Amino acid sequence: MNTKTKTVFTCNQCGARQPKWAGKCPECGAWNTMVEEKVLKKTNRQTGVKESRSLQVLNQSLKTDIKRLATGIDEFDRVLGGGFVEGMVVLLAGEPGIGKSTLVLQVLSKLKGNRFLYFSGEESEEQIALRAGRMDIRDERILVACENNLENIVTHIENREPDVVVIDSIQTIFSDMYDNVPGSVTQVRECAGQLLRKAKEMNLCVVFIGHITKDGMIAGPKVLEHLVDTVLYLEGGKTNFYRTLRSMKNRFGSTNEVGLFTMKDTGLIPVDNPSEFFLSERKKHVAGSTVAVSMEGTRPFLIEVQALVTQSSYGNPQRTANGIDHRRLAMLVAVLEKRAGLPLRLQDIFVNLVGGLRIDETAINLGVIVALASSFKDVPVNPSAVFIGEVGLVGEIRSVPMIEQRVREALKFGFSPIYIPKANLKQLDGAESGDVVGVDSISRLFDEVF
The missing domain is CATH 3.40.50.300 (P-loop containing nucleotide triphosphate hydrolases)
Structure with missing residues (x-):
């Protein structure tokens, strides 16, 4: 079979091919991704029908034991x-x-x-x-x-x-x-x-x-x-x-x-044992430190949330987050200002999830806002307390999935009390609910914690 080469421009993001270069890929819209390539162009191709695999009924071709x-x-x-x-x-x-x-x-x-x-x-x-x-x-x-x-x-x-x-x-x-x-x-x-x-x-x-x-x-x-x-x-x-x-x-x-x-x-x-790993060097009775429970798939683990709130020395206060999205931090700070009355507008705010782990789920929001309030008030939180819950824009504490696994992980390491969304209480049995406190708003939570 005779072959000859031709030149095309291929997007290294989506693989789309174009006959000429363009700054923007017309298929996926990415910029500066078109690269020149030489490809083989086949000639004298045979037109005969190639042997194909036979069709099978779906449920008969399924392997039940992978x-x-x-x-x-x-x-x-x-x-x-x-x-x-x-x-x-x-x-x-x-x-x-x-x-x-x-x-x-x-x-x-x-x-x-x-x-x-x-x-x-x-x-x-x-x-x-x-x-x-x-x-x-x-x-x-x-x-x-x-x-x-x-x-x-x-x-x-x-x-x-x-x-x-x-x-x-x-x-x-x-x-x-x-x-x-x-x-x-x-x-x-x-x-x-x-x-x-x-x-x-x-x-x-x-x-x-x-x-x-x-x-x-x-x-x-x-x-x-x-x-x-x-x-x-x-x-x-x-x-x-x-x-x-x-x-x-x-x-x-x-x-x-x-x-x-x-x-x-x-x-x-x-x-x-991720929980023990992430809490191994935690300092107790320090303002700005809380413990939250995160789920990665079906696996719960405890993680320390640290916050530092201090008077800003700059015209624009700093907002720095390690481990959570900075936009989520900005949202939680706004909720604290509006719903809890904390004047954070002129404060530098830093949040860090110890160990460098990045967490995207919202169930650690409660631990973040309590750590922020603790640092601002300079009042340590009970070192045995755990905070689980999503925080809404009106200051409500919303339910989270897999609450049984999260509470069980906290109890395994001797943490008590465990603050969870009030709506999640009905999902716990009697053995698990003894050390659990249900809360439905950050104002009521702060009355309990501080």
Whole structure:
């Protein structure tokens, strides 16, 4: 078959192709995302009908028992939904040096299987072995190669028939079929597509390690995220010793779960008890400190909320939030001013969720406003108290989901009283409601607390 090349401009966000360059993608509206690419244009194409797969009745083709390949690392398995699934393709993304390759090596060493292949386009075999040695991983089932040619990788896969294949990273892989440089939209899309088809054909698991841009987005075309079954993000600042693993997409499980790890010289250590971890260094009887309960998927954990309210030295008071959205902080400050009569307009306000964890759910709002009021009044809150609830714009305290799990977690660590929305009281049984106080407005809550 004869081929010739043509030049197109491809959006690295949505994958749309245009014959000429444009500053704004006409499909997704993103700016400065059109990149030039050379693609193969096939000629003399055969018009014969290709053999197709037969149609099946939906309920007859359904597998009732999904075979899972558990890794043995509970935090990782929780995020995946119980472990790998046959034919599953996972994209693991994160900042450079965050621990992606380290985590994958640990997962391979814990898996039950006959053979695992690790292809790196960034490190030599010696460098991978040095990292494995530091983590005390000496597993003969793990075969490594410094290889970034797709055709060679596919040959190794067909010859070795592994259980799991790791590609580190997908942005470094290239195919001889295309003239584009590694990391280009065409190379990433086509290489990922061919490896995905091989995974489904041979019922093996493939893990792509991916780069992210300075904006925190996965590098390469957006179609990469659409191709894979699961997208995982490994997060955490380089100055922090903890890491969080989140699922942004999962065809075989929930996207609400989170895995917690601490970074040690020997690798990533799972955090089995997040509540104890986040409260381990808490100072008691200090103004501006409260405890809230957050849910990540089906998992509750206690977290310390710290607030600092001080007289502003600038024309425009500062509003700084670590761990919650700054717009939510502005809303809660406005509620305190309007509904509780606290003059915060000329105050610098800082809020921090200890440990650097970012929480988006609104159930910690009650803990935030009590911490703010405590710091402003310079009155410490009962160190054994826990605050659970969403705060509305009229000062009401609204119900939150999974209240039983939240209260049970607080009671397990000896916290009492537990302030919750009054509407949630009816969901608790007698054993749980003894140390619980139901409140329906922040004014009544402040009468109880201060």
